[in-house]
Amino acid sequence: MELTLTGIIVALIVGLVIGALGRLVVPGKQNIPLWLTLVVGVVAALLGTVLARALGVADTRGFDWIELFFQVVLAAIGVALVAGTRGRRHLTR
Template identity: 60%
Template sequence: MHVTGIISAIIVGLVIGVLARLLIPGRQNIPIWLTIVIGIVAALIGTAIAGAIGVSNTSGIDWLELILQIVLAIIGVLLASTLYSRRRA
């Protein structure tokens, strides 16, 4: 992976993490840095899964890959929110 690929993965992960946090109703008591990390990890895992099932190389925007990444980020934020709130209590 080149430097531009890493930088773009960080930017996409940031957007996906914040978008996932906005799509979840209610308040999530996790820090923003954790949301960003979850978004980056979800973006990388989503890309790997999309590549494995053969939907990562389409013409235009890869909507299925993007939806997969957002769903993974939502699951990650929900899990982190639950675990983080238990740890803080």
């Protein structure tokens, strides 16, 4: 697998979109910075793709809605976990 500048930029854009969708799914205000949303989104996008491939639903005709669903759900879980741990950390200081 060749790592190119274009591939990195696409991964960051996809991560930002997936992270933003994850934030939209989680109710309430999440007090996490944009860069952390990006990190959660990239990780969720990668894990969602791995999960979809493991379940055999990654190769479909057209757009992979099931894979996107996995990615957004994982991003929502990640955003909720990160926002929860960051919120607790700020309250104890």
